[in-house]
Amino acid sequence: METEVWRLPISATQRGKLISAGYTSLSSLSSVSTSLLARDLNITDSEAIEILRVVSGKNSVDGGHAIVKGGQSAWDMLHEEESMRRITTSCAELDNILGGGISCREVTEIGGVPGIGKTQLGIQLAVNVQIPPHCGGLEGKAIYIDTEGSFMVERVLQIAEAYIEDMAEYHRFLYKDSRASPVETQGKDILESIYYFRVCSYTEQIALINFLDKFVSEHKDVKLVIIDSVTFHFRQDFDDLALRTRVLSSMALKLMQLAKKFSLAVVLLNQVTTKYTEGSFQLSLALGDSWSHSCTNRVILYWNGNERYAYIDKSPSLRSASAPFSVTGRGIRNSDSSCKRSKLMHSSE
Amino acid sequence: MKPETLLLPTEKCTLGCPVMDRCLGGGIPCKSITEIVAESGSGKTQLCLQLSLSAQLPPSHGGLSASSLFLHTEFPFPSRRLHQLSVSFQSLHRQALNNNNPSDNIFVQSVHSADQLLDIMPKIESFLANSRTQLPVRLIVIDSVAALFRSEFENTPGDLKRRSSIFFAISAKLKALARSFDLAVVVTNQVVDFVGSGEGVNGVRVGNLGSLYSSGRRVCPALGLAWANCINSRVFLSREETVNSYAxxxxxxxxxxxxxxxxxxxxxxxxxxxxxxxxxxxDGVFGVEPQVQEDHGSSR
Structure with missing residues (x-):
């Protein structure tokens, strides 16, 4: 099983070295000595000890320590968090501030003004969740719930085709031999792994979210649920704001449970609104204050001059930071200026 | 509930000019709302009229083989200009159209207020569903949406809230119609002069352009940020008076x-x-092929 090594909470370089040296399964690591591993991987002994410590820890966790069935110790939880799978955004700096990407088992809210790239990021994630395990991905499927009608198939196809090219190249880089990529993926296959639902009212939206539990039980390979946007249908016809708050919080709760139960990532896209406070208009994410407690992580996308930036507004585990990103023909990518910066640094060396 | 197939491409409706179509990736997409925003006299209405004609073309010519519903909120409806455009349109596409008068396939309805627009939505829906028209209706134009909100609402927090709730109601209804009848929806919007500093309204930049200029003035689309959340695509038409350097x-x-x-x-x-x-x-609105050598000072 190649996937086993990918589950280890070790750095990507170490993982890459393990795989290229042929250590793909946990059992292949269980009997190897420290010095042998260090030599095979061309790393220091202490690094090898560290890897083996993680491997043995992993084995014992698999055996299960829980005192009460269903209960977890904080140590187990920490371990679980470390090995938590993430979905890359295809922008290194954005991944960096997100701690590796959008995390599974959590609800992440992403908000920003129209045209900043929320839908683009949503589509990119729906494609990236399909990255095969030998390239460090989840090989999952995505559910895309479109409430606004901005999901354009031609755009998804563009991003999917760029993704296929990138994966082929990464594969060649990872296994320097001539071994061809195991299966020829096509844009069509990527589209077929996205379950698309178009929702035209808030009642439909609530009904669909209630139905997701059943749908995901039948489609266990779903690793990502995107709602683009969670807001749209809740900004009309709600004279009773208390009712809106109740409906929204029960929806958020369901999504949170879904994320935990099936260890999948939930991404909610939100709009920006002007809020009237103390005599002036200020920008904030829509749906009000009580909603802002509903998500585990909150990311705000904004313009900084001519550049797009993302900012971690709220997260229990990430520090608040911001990073530039860009929207290109191929999808979400590193920002142009950060490429320029690194080029400049190289040329000045 | 079942997921939908994604293997069908989104249909587009030609604007009646290959250069502009190329700029918009083939034309106005179905199943979503496209906004055309510009100051008056920039050609919004003319572009909409031309679109209503082009929609009648068969798919082989980039159209939808469809008639259209034109909701106008500004008076009077420019029937004389429509006639002019339809004559040249007819002579241009004689083979592609069967010999009907293209104006017969454009249904015009006047709308005076936002509430009236919401009220006639069910009527529009039944018109679309039981259409006895020769060609099915697959294009709705609202020219302009800004005029509906010009006078009734004060600039107070309460009124702004009520206004944005109506925006979302209109948009949701239009999107639902667009989806069930596979319609292209085009709305036009006006601009307001930009006052203040920074980018956009209240310092908010929306979209690719940090700032929009038309007739030498800095402008921004009317109806604010809330409305910008209600549309899928936004297209801006600008105009600039320049001294003709040849003459x-x-x-x-x-x-x-x-x-x-x-x-x-x-x-x-x-x-x-x-x-x-x-x-x-x-004879219509036409894009200009970009010239390889810019001959005289471009306005970029």
Whole structure:
């Protein structure tokens, strides 16, 4: 099983070295000595000890320590968090501030003004969740719930085709031999792994979210649920704001449970609104204050001059930071200026 | 509930000009709302009229083989201009159309207020569903949506809230119709002069362009941020008066002015930033092929 090594909470370089040296399964690591591993991987002994410590820890966790069935110790939880799978955004700096990407088992809210790239990021994630395990991905499927009608198939196809090219190249880089990529993926296959639902009212939206539990039980390979946007249908016809708050919080709760139960990532896209406070208009994410407690992580996308930036507004585990990103023909990518910066640094060396 | 198949491409409706179509990735997409925003006299209405005609073309010519519903909120409806355009349209596409008068396939309805628009939505729906028209209706134009909100609402927090709730109600209804009847929906919007500093309204930048200019003034789309959340794509038409450098100052002492018009994609889920210059002629609105060598000072 190649996937086993990918589950280890070790750095990507170490993982890459393990795989290229042929250590793909946990059992292949269980009997190897420290010095042998260090030599095979061309790393220091202490690094090898560290890897083996993680491997043995992993084995014992698999055996299960829980005192009460269903209960977890904080140590187990920490371990679980470390090995938590993430979905890359295809922008290194954005991944960096997100701690590796959008995390599974959590609800992440992403908000920003129209045209900043929320839908683009949503589509990119729906494609990236399909990255095969030998390239460090989840090989999952995505559910895309479109409430606004901005999901354009031609755009998804563009991003999917760029993704296929990138994966082929990464594969060649990872296994320097001539071994061809195991299966020829096509844009069509990527589209077929996205379950698309178009929702035209808030009642439909609530009904669909209630139905997701059943749908995901039948489609266990779903690793990502995107709602683009969670807001749209809740900004009309709600004279009773208390009712809106109740409906929204029960929806958020369901999504949170879904994320935990099936260890999948939930991404909610939100709009920006002007809020009237103390005599002036200020920008904030829509749906009000009580909603802002509903998500585990909150990311705000904004313009900084001519550049797009993302900012971690709220997260229990990430520090608040911001990073530039860009929207290109191929999808979400590193920002142009950060490429320029690194080029400049190289040329000045 | 079942997921939908994604293997069908989104249909597009031609604007009646290959240059502008290329700029918009093939035309106006079905199943979503496209906004055309511009100051008055920039060609919004003319572009909408031309679109209503082009929609009648068969898919082989980039159209939808469809008739259209034109909701106008500004008076009077420009029937004379429509007639003019339809005559040249008919002579241009004689083979593609069967010999009907193209104006017969454009249904016109006047709307006076936002509430009235919401009230007639069920009527529109039944018109679309039991259409006894020769061609099915697959294009709705609202020209302009801004005029519906011009007078009734005060600039107070309460009224703004009520106003944005109506925006979302209108948009949701239009999107639902667009989806069930596979419609292209086009709305036009006006601009307001930009007051203040920074980017956009209240310092908010929306879309590709940090700032929009038309007739030498800095402008921003009317109806604010809430409305911008209600549309899928936004296209901006700008105009700039420039002195015609060829004619220069004529012998009669007059300065010859030339209007340079430009169409820009402000935001769209399926398009990168792109723009093209266009002209308005007697026979319609046409994009200008970008010249390899810019001969005289471009307005970029």
């Amino acid at each position: 220069g100052r004529g012998e009669d002492g007059y300065v010859y002015m030339q209007t340079r018009r430009r169409l820009c994609v402000v935001f769209a889920p399926h398009l990168p930033y792109s723009s093209c210059e266009f002209v308005i002629r007697r």
